[in-house]
Each structure stands twice: as structure tokens, then as C-alpha cells.
Amino acid sequence: MSDTNKQFNFDQAVVWVTGASSGIGAAFATEAARRGARLVLSSRREAQLQSVQQDCIAAGADPAAVLVLPLDLEDEAAMPAAVSRVRDQFGRIDLLLNNAGMSQRSVCLDTDMSVYHKIIKVDLLGQIALTKQVLPVMVEQGSGTLAVTSSVAGKVGSPMRTAYCAAKHGVMGFFDALRVEIAHLGLNVTTIVPGSIRTPVAHNALTGSGAPTGVEDPAIEAGMPVADCARVIADGFAEGVEEINVGTGPEMQLLDMKRQDPTATFRLLESWAAELVKGNTPHLNQ
Numbered sequence: 001m002s003d004t005n006k007q008f009n010f011d012q013a014v015v016w017v018t019g020a021s022s023g024i025g026a027a028f029a030t031e032a033a034r035r036g037a038r039l040v041l042s043s044r045r046e047a048q049l050q051s052v053q054q055d056c057i058a059a060g061a062d063p064a065a066v067l068v069l070p071l072d073l074e075d076e077a078a079m080p081a082a083v084s085r086v087r088d089q090f091g092r093i094d095l096l097l098n099n100a101g102m103s104q105r106s107v108c109l110d111t112d113m114s115v116y117h118k119i120i121k122v123d124l125l126g127q128i129a130l131t132k133q134v135l136p137v138m139v140e141q142g143s144g145t146l147a148v149t150s151s152v153a154g155k156v157g158s159p160m161r162t163a164y165c166a167a168k169h170g171v172m173g174f175f176d177a178l179r180v181e182i183a184h185l186g187l188n189v190t191t192i193v194p195g196s197i198r199t200p201v202a203h204n205a206l207t208g209s210g211a212p213t214g215v216e217d218p219a220i221e222a223g224m225p226v227a228d229c230a231r232v233i234a235d236g237f238a239e240g241v242e243e244i245n246v247g248t249g250p251e252m253q254l255l256d257m258k259r260q261d262p263t264a265t266f267r268l269l270e271s272w273a274a275e276l277v278k279g280n281t282p283h284l285n286q
Contacts, residue, residue, distance in 0.1 A: 005266075005277060006143075006188055006240055007238060007239060008094075008095065008145055008188075008237040008238055008240070009033055009238070010035035010036050010037045010234070010237075010238070011035065011036035011037070011155060012036060012037070012038060012222075013036075013037050013038065013094040013095060014037070014038050014039075014040070014086070014090040014091075014092050014093050014094045014095070015029075015032045015037040015038065015039055015040070015043065015094065015095045015097070016039075016040040016086060016093055016095065016096045016097065016134070017029045017039065017040065017041060017042065017097045017099055018042045018043065018071065018073065018096075018097065018098055018099050018100040018154050019042075019043055019099040019100030019101060019149075020041040020042055020043050020049060020052055020099070021041075021043035021044075021045040021048035021049050021051075021052060022043075022045075022048060022200055023197070023199035023200060023201060023226060024099055024149060024197060024199060024226060024229055024230065024233075025043070025097070025099040025100070025149075025192065026048075026055070026226075027226040027227050027229065028054045028097065028099070028230040028233055028234065029041055029052055029055075029056055030052070030056055030059050030227075030230070031059075031227070031230040031231055031233075031234045032056075033056035033057070033059040033060055033061035033066070034059040034060055035234060035238075036060070036133065037061070037095075038061075038062075038065040038066070038090055038237065039056055039061060039065065039066045039068065039069050040067045040069050040086050040089075040090075040093075041053060041056075041067065041069065042069045042071040042082070042100075042102060043070065043072065044070060044071070044072045044073070045070075046068065046070045048069065049154055050068055053066045053068050059212065061252055067085075067090075068088050069082055069085060069086065071130075073100050073121075073122050073126025073127070073129070073130065073262065074121055074122060074126060076126075076129045078129055079129060079133045080133060082133075082204065083087070083133045083134060084129075084139065084168065087137065087281040092137070092141055093134055093137050093138065093141075093142055094143070094145065095145045095147065095237070096130070096131065096144075096145070096146050096147065097147045097148075097149065098126075098130060098131060098146075098147065098148040098149065098171075099148075099149040099150070100122065100123075100126065100127075101119075101122060101123040101127075101149065101167070102118075102122055102123065102201075102203050102204060102205065102206060103119075103161065103164050103178045103202065103204070103205035103206070104119060104160065104161050104162070104163045104164040104205050104206050104207075104209050105161070105202070105205045105206070105207060105213050105217075106158050106160060106206070106208035107159070107160060107162075107208070108162045108233035110198070110208035111162065111163065111208040112208060112209060112210060112239075113205050115126045115163055115208060115209075115210050116162075116163045116166070118163075118206065118210065119163040119164055119166075119167050119206065120163065120166060120167045120170070122167075123164070123167035123168065123170075123171065124166075124167040124170040124171055124174070126175055127148055127171055127174075128171075130244060131148075131178070131198055134146065134236030135182070135187075138187050139182075139185055142185070142186050142190070143186055143187070144179065144187050144188055145187070145188040145189070145237070146175070146182075146188070146189050146190075147175075147189070147190040147191070147192065147237075148175050148190075148191055148192065149192045149194065150167045150168045150171050150172050150175075150191055150192060150193055150194075151164070151193065151194055151195075152167030152193060152194070152247070152251050152252065152254060152255060153165045153168045153169075153256070154169050154171060154172040154193065154194045155169075155172065155193060155255055155258060156254045156255070156258050156265065156269070157269065158269065158272075159269065159272060159273035159276055160273075160276060163206075164205075165218045169281055172191060173242045174217040175189050175191050176189075176191065179242070188235070188242075189238075190237060190241070190242055190243070191242070191243045191244070191246065192233055192236075192243075192244045193243060193244065193245045193246070193255065194229060194246050194247055195223065195224070195225045195245075195246070195247025195248070195249050195251045195252045196219050196220050196222065196223030196224065196251060197220070197223045197224050197226055197229045197246070197247065198220065198221060198222075198223045198224065198225050198226050199220065199226050201217075202215070202216055202220045203215065203216055203217075203221060205217075219249070219251075222249070223247065223248075223249055224246070224248050224249075229247075232244065232246045233246060233269070254268075254269075
């Protein structure tokens with residue numbers, strides 16, 4: 001058994017991206033198109049997907065090789081038909097990037113349980129459900145890569161994000177466990193751990209009532225440009241990296257710090273939480 005995933009060749013590979021209408025998903029789809037991939041673009045927002053489709057074509061994709069496939073990850077019943085649609089179009093699935101999701105900006109005391117249900121259903125259960133639909137296809141092929149976009153918040157507990165951290169820790173656990181289960185089948189699992197990336201994630205994050213915040217986050221606005229993030233992720237796939245850490249902000253240091261000194265990490269994050277209460281914005285992740 002090799003020490004890493006098999007290196008991924010994008011040229012003519014069928015790459016399915018969820019959450020492809022904006023942010024990391026849209027940028028990654030465009031980068032994959034530039035590298036010669038055939039693409040499936042999914043999210044709930046068809047008009048935005050069509051715009052990303054045009055970006056992929058401008059990046060070099062054959063118009064017939066970019067499928068717009070609207071999909072709501074809360075609708076598990078729609079997933080078998082979506083998988084069938086992809087197979088009908090392309091005959092196979094080489095890479096599924098589970099990238100759809102939403103974030104949160106509220107303390108636990110002020111967060112309605114409906115927010116926990118919503119975020120965990122979309123960010124965790126939706127990823128598991130679609131992966132379970134695609135997994136048998138890859139087993140039949142004898143090849144394929146199943147991937148998920150987690151977060152530094154999937155490794156470290158961040159204030160104002162209890163639901164988001166629960167879901168992102170959950171996907172890390174699920175995909176790490178899946179990796180060891182399916183390696184002997186010749187299949188790969190890749191987890192992606194972004195820090196602050198310049199996307200609309202904060203603007204769309206849910207408050208304690210479940211309404212979008214509608215405001216930007218200075219830490220996110222100062223983060224890595226999303227096109228740079230997409231290149232790092234695509235390079236990671238190409239090199240066979242199993243866990244791709246991507247970001248340039250100080251939050252990336254928390255990944256090593258949490259392993260080396262959990263107590264110091266807890267104290268640092270508590271101080272960040274105190275700054276949030278005062279209305280200041282420490283450099284947190286997505």
C-alpha cells in the first residue's frame with residue numbers, strides 16, 4: 001500500500017463539485033476546467049451555476065463537458081436520480097468534492113436548535129448521503145476519489161460556531177474513517193482544511209435565529225484569494241495529498257498548536273471569544 005493517495009490526473013476526469021455556485025466550489029470548478037476536467041456543477045442556485053458553467057468554458061472546458069445539475073443536499077431522495085444523471089452523461093465519476101455548506105455566527109446560548117439541525121443536515125448529513133450514493137459507483141469502477149471541504153473549525157473549536165464546528169468535526173471523522181475502510185478497494189479519500197478564504201461564507205452565515213448575517217467578516221475579507229485557494233487544492237489532488245491544509249492567516253497555526261499544546265490553544269481561543277464579546281474581530285477561520 002502506498003504512503004499517499006494516488007496522484008489525480010484532471011485531464012478528462014469527471015469531477016463533481018457541490019456548492020459550485022460560489023466561493024471555493026466555483027473557483028475549484030474553474031481551476032479543474034483549466035486542467036482539462038469534465039465537470040458536474042451542483043448547488044441549489046441554478047442561475048449562479050450557469051454563470052460558473054460559462055467561467056469553466058472560458059477556462060477551456062468543452063461546453064458539452066460541463067453539466068449543470070441543481071441539487072439540494074437536504075433532499076436525500078433526489079440524490080439517486082442525480083447520480084444516475086451524471087452516469088448517463090459521462091459514464092463514470094472520478095472525483096466527488098463535497099463542498100456545499102454554510103457557516104454560523106452566534107453563541108450557543110442564543111442559537112435556536114433549528115440552526116443546529118439545519119447546519120448539521122447540510123454540512124454533515126448531506127455530505128454523507130451523497131457520498132454513500134457515489135461510493136458504489138467508484139467501487140464498481142475500481143477507482144475514484146471522495147473528498148470533502150472541512151475547515152480549521154473541523155479541527156479546533158472556534159467561538160460563535162458551535163453548530164459549524166460540530167458539523168465540520170463530524171465530516172473529518174466520517175471521511176477519515178471512510179479512508180481506512182475503502183483503501184483496499186483502490187479508492188481515495190481527501191480532506192480539505194481551509195482557513196480564512198475570501199468567499200461569501202460570512203455574509204451567508206446563519207445567526208442564532210437562522211437568518212443570514214448579511215454582513216462581511218474582516219478576517220475572511222483579509223483571507224487568501226479564492227482562486228489561489230483553488231490552485232492549492234487542485235495541486236494537492238494532483239500530488240496525492242490526503243489532507244490538504246490551505247490558508248495563509250494566523251489561524252493555520254492552530255492546527256499544529258492544538259496537537260502540541262491543547263491547553264494553550266483553549267486559552268488563546270477563550271481570549272478570542274472575549275474579544276468578540278467586546279465587538280472586536282480576531283482572525284478566525286470560516
